[in-house]
Amino acid sequence: MAEYLYTEDHEWVLREENRVRVGISDFAQGELGDIAYVELPEIGKEVKKGEAVCSIDSLKSSSEIYAPVSGKVVEVNEKLRKEENCEIINKDPLGEGWIFVLEMSNPEELEKLMSEDQYNKMVEEE
Amino acid sequence: MSYHNHSIRDEEKMLKFLGLDSIDSLFSSIPEPLRLKDDLAIEGPLNESQLVSEFESIASDVLTFRESFKGAGAYNHFIPAAVDEVTSRQEFYTAYTPYQPEVSQGTLQTIFEYQTMMCDLTGLDVSNASMYDGASATAESILMAMRFNKRKKVLISSGLHPEYIETVKTYLRNTELEVELIPLSSGKTSMEALSKEDPDAVSSVVIQNPNFFGIIEDFEPIRKGFPDSALIYVTNEALSLSVLKTPGEYSVDICCGDAQSFGIPLSFGGPYLGFITCTSEYLHYIPGRLVGATYDNSGKRAFTMTLSAREQHIRRERATSNICSNHALSAIRATVYLSLMGNRGIEGAALLSMKNSHLLLEKLSQLKGFSPVYRDARFFHEFLGRLDIDPERFNESLKRYRILGPLNLERFFPDMENLYLFNTTEMNSEEGMNLLIRAIEEASL
Incomplete structure (x- = not known):
């Protein structure tokens, strides 16, 4: 069974062969509050691990989503183009609320990410 | 609107807080030669009634226009x-x-x-x-x-x-x-x-x-x-x-x-x-x-x-x-x-502005010294015309009639020296238009 991996910037990653689906963690959505708008990346955009891919706005904040691994954006969650749908990130951050899919250029980078247990521990300590 | 001046004690308190010894030291970043050293050349002090007559006398020397034919992005509309x-x-x-x-x-x-x-x-x-x-x-x-x-x-x-x-x-x-x-x-x-x-x-x-x-x-x-x-x-x-x-x-x-x-x-x-x-x-x-x-x-x-x-x-x-x-x-x-004028009010002002400029164009078209530039174009309340006149004499007449004349486009386009942009709003009158026309006639070559 596929398992969620996490970054220190609170993104999650789910591997699908040579691709990864990316979203924000349940902890992150709780901290941000009601998501009002997602500025989705363009399909084809190439990013290096750690670079900003797109941004996500709540009513009072704007945060960037960083690339958990290097690669190319091949899919975005079209539902999020409609503002009234953005609440799916709050309701189902790990499922329906995914944000984009990257085609990895260096899958070895996945090894540097945290497991769910490690991530939960980090969040507790914060 | 209420306005509270600060007393000498307030100033002293603020300077002390800032660790400065004078108000002048607040301006120390302004280069010395740029600083004003003498008081402004104003007579005084005057009491209130003297001050009012002083301002009235200054105001009477300022030319105020009874009507304007200049627009170009700044329009003289009525303000309730x-x-x-x-x-x-x-x-x-x-x-x-x-x-x-x-x-x-x-x-x-x-x-x-x-x-x-x-x-x-x-x-x-x-x-x-x-x-x-x-x-x-x-x-x-x-x-x-x-x-x-x-x-x-x-x-x-x-x-x-x-x-x-x-x-x-x-x-x-x-x-x-x-x-x-x-x-x-x-x-x-x-x-x-x-x-x-x-x-x-x-x-x-x-x-x-x-x-x-x-x-x-x-x-x-x-x-x-x-x-x-x-x-x-x-x-x-x-x-x-x-x-x-x-x-x-x-x-x-x-x-x-x-x-x-x-x-x-x-x-x-x-x-x-x-x-x-x-x-x-x-x-x-x-x-x-x-x-x-x-x-x-x-x-x-x-x-x-x-x-x-x-x-x-x-x-x-x-x-x-x-x-x-x-x-x-x-x-x-x-x-x-907008709340005071309402839909009908602003529509009325717009239509009157437009009507006036079409009337002015009609009047100007009968003058020898005037020729319209874009004859067939539909325009709102502003239009372009060529004036074959002596600009200095034109300005003298306009000043005498207290009319702010049309905009000479040479200011923006050096090759348009005889071209003028005419504007009217709901504030213009036929009387004003006639004075403008008289000024053009007086300056005609």
């Missing part, structure tokens, strides 16, 4: 006395959006009403809380389009006010945007020149309406020719929106410009009132503040700043622009003006 009365209330008298804005529900409501009226007038979905002036609003609209479609080329009609063009070029100097000016043909943006452009490369097409020469532009063919570019409708005569087809009806994406005509007096070029409205598609790309209506925790209707995450205090260097306030006092004046 209640506009001054209402806007000078202490609660409203601020130049900017207040800090901790939600405490000032009244100010937020006037901004909300302003936005609603600007949306109605332009036929678009979203209005921001206002901008500095028409020129900066135009530049911001172009940047907005660039953020939206990520394209790099801007086509600007030569019918855009020359000062707006200059401002836009300054604004865009350090961006990747490339500006191309589209020439006019018979006074309107040249469709032939536009048709040579590759629409897929164009971020925005910027057209002023009525254009700088007063002529009403055709938006339909431009919209058709550039279906995926941002079509930006600029106007510096917001009153025209009440009688012309709305930007929304032309399916433009962004409308911007100056709303000085809405209750803001002419005063050495400012303060004016920039505005931007757009379709909801562009909502997240609009600069500046937005006020929304909502409900408070007891269910009462309330007003609040909204979508602030676009702005500089939250998004920092990724903000939609560095505009972080609005032109609150001017926007309030516009709100009060």
Whole structure:
């Protein structure tokens, strides 16, 4: 069974062969509050691990989503183009609320990410 | 508005807090030769009644005009006395959006009403809380389009006010945007020149309406020719929106410009009132503040700043622009003006302005020294004409009749020395027109 991996910037990653689906963690959505708008990346955009891919706005904040691994954006969650749908990130951050899919250029980078247990521990300590 | 002066003791306290020994030391960063060393050459002190007569005597030497025929982005419209009365209330008298804005529900409501009226007038979905002036609003609209479609080329009609063009070029100097000016043909943006452009490369097409020469532009063919570019409708005569087809009806994406005509007096070029409205598609790309209506925790209707995450205090260097306030006092004046005039009032003022300029053109056309420039063009309340006159004699006569004459275009275009831009509003009279005509006759060659 596929398992969620996490970054220190609170993104999650789910591997699908040579691709990864990316979203924000349940902890992150709780901290941000009601998501009002997602500025989705363009399909084809190439990013290096750690670079900003797109941004996500709540009513009072704007945060960037960083690339958990290097690669190319091949899919975005079209539902999020409609503002009234953005609440799916709050309701189902790990499922329906995914944000984009990257085609990895260096899958070895996945090894540097945290497991769910490690991530939960980090969040507790914060 | 209340005003509290500070006493010598207050000054001493503040200096002590700052660790300074004199007020002069506050100005130590100003180079010595630039500092004022002597008192201003003003006689005095005078008592109040002496002071009043002194000012009256100065005022009597200032030439005030009974009528103006100069427009070009600054229009002399009637302002109901209640506009001054209402806007000078202490609660409203601020130049900017207040800090901790939600405490000032009244100010937020006037901004909300302003936005609603600007949306109605332009036929678009979203209005921001206002901008500095028409020129900066135009530049911001172009940047907005660039953020939206990520394209790099801007086509600007030569019918855009020359000062707006200059401002836009300054604004865009350090961006990747490339500006191309589209020439006019018979006074309107040249469709032939536009048709040579590759629409897929164009971020925005910027057209002023009525254009700088007063002529009403055709938006339909431009919209058709550039279906995926941002079509930006600029106007510096917001009153025209009440009688012309709305930007929304032309399916433009962004409308911007100056709303000085809405209750803001002419005063050495400012303060004016920039505005931007757009379709909801562009909502997240609009600069500046937005006020929304909502409900408070007891269910009462309330007003609040909204979508602030676009702005500089939250998004920092990724903000939609560095505009972080609005032109609150001017926007309030516009709100009060529009509420007092109503639909019929502004339509009436617009139609009368238009009627007057058509009457003036008719009168001028009978003069030997006058020839119209674009005979067949449809115009709003401004038109271009050639005057074969001695400009110095013309100015002497105008001064004698206390008439502010038409704008000599040589100021903007060195090759247009005999061309004048004539404007009338509802404030012009047939008597004034006859004085203008007499001044032209007296200066005829």
